[in-house]
Amino acid sequence: MQLLSLLFSPIKEFWKKGDVILLGLCLATSTFGLALIFSATQYQNAPGQILNRSVVVQAIAIVLGVIAYVLLTFVDFQLFTEKRWKLMLFGSIALLLMILTPWGVERYGNRNWIQIPHFPMMLQPNEIVKIPFILILALLIIKIQDRGYSISSIPSVMQIGGFTVFTLGLIAAICGDMGTCCVYIMIFAFMAWTAGVKLRWFVLVGGGAVLAVVIFWLFFLPETRFWTDYRIMRFRVVFDHSLDPSNYGFQQTRSVLAIGSGKLFGQGYLKGIQTHASNSSALPVRDSDLIFAVCGEELGMVGCMALLLLLSGIVLRCIWVGRHASSPFNAYVCMGMAGMLLSQITFNVGMCLYVLPVMGLTLPFVSSGGSSIITLFAAMGIVSSVKARPMPSWLRDRSKV
Secondary structure, three states, X not given: OHHHHHHHHHHHHHHXXXXXXXXXXXXXXXXXXXXHHHHHOHHHOOOOOOOOHHHHHHHHHHHHHXXXXXXXXXXXXXXXXXXXXXXXXXXXXXXXHHHHOOOEEEEOOEEEEEOOOOOOOOEOHHHHOHHHHHHHHHHHHHHHHHOOOOOOOHHHHHHHHHHHHHHHHHHHHHXXXXXXXXXXXXXXXXXXXXXXXXXXXXXXXXHHHHHHHHXXXXXXXXXXXXXXXXXXXXHHHHHOOOOOOOOOOHHHHHHHHHHHHHOOXXXXXXXXXXXXXXXXXXXXXXXXXXXXXXXXXXXXXXXHHHHHHHHHHHHHHHHHHHHOOOOHHHHHHHHHHHHHHHHXXXXXXXXXXXXXXXXXXXXXXXXXXXXXXXXXXHHHHHHHHHHOOOOOHHHHHXXXX
């Protein structure tokens, strides 16, 4: 009996203090995603085979993710970050540099993965590094504010912007993944805006970045390469869908056709024509980047709306927890997590609907990817740890005045 009490005591404690609502939303969304992955990988199965390896890995990752969520709920991340930020920073750098070793794997034109020998799943360092990036950036912001400096002053913006640019530069140089860089930029924007950085800085920096990119392409790329550069082509096909439908616009053309064919209620689960095809007309990368198109084809607009409602619930829950956080650090962390999810959802769904360029970004909690799922549950576990440390009653009373 005493052993059972020791085993169930942390679960009872989690049930009292942890964010059970957020866990429920994450589990519902990831289960929805698992069902879509099961359908999207049926074409790979051998005769008589029921479960694809991707489904098994995803299911195991969800279980491990839930365990990580519960365990991280009991960690005080403000104290941990204050004491271990150097270890987190150098650990992040080391993890990214591992991509340059023989363990690094290139897929879809980006070198984003690590395949450790005899390890059952590949790791995505740039996904894992999002967590320490958010924690360290939140710590940097409160250190600036604790010293009495305005967060919108030039030195303050240079500090938080410099850390962000350093991280982006490292990812761009090692992975060449501009889509992931966009997510980090949105995380920074959410956290900086929450901290009180003035709008003029976003206009100035955003406008300067766009101008710098235009100048680079106009003056440093050969004239013949400018309009045909693959990064430019990804934007051009968004504005003109007929420009290159068999190459740069192929993924999005197939995605729009799949979503459109689903209409209101879809073709039926496990009955999607493009989802289960194995010829040239099949939906590409259907279990990861274009899994939203699988949902649209098989479950229709109703299924897509249900999925988006679940994802929106997770984002809104992060924001709610942040608004009731016990400290500014915890509030910034929650907003960073919300920004990470919202930007990734927007970019992925926009890509599937052919209103945004291909960025190679997956749909959170839905697309296949073991390390991604575990990282997402861990990130939400940090939000749960914020909820588990509520504002003291005397501060809550004063905040309502």
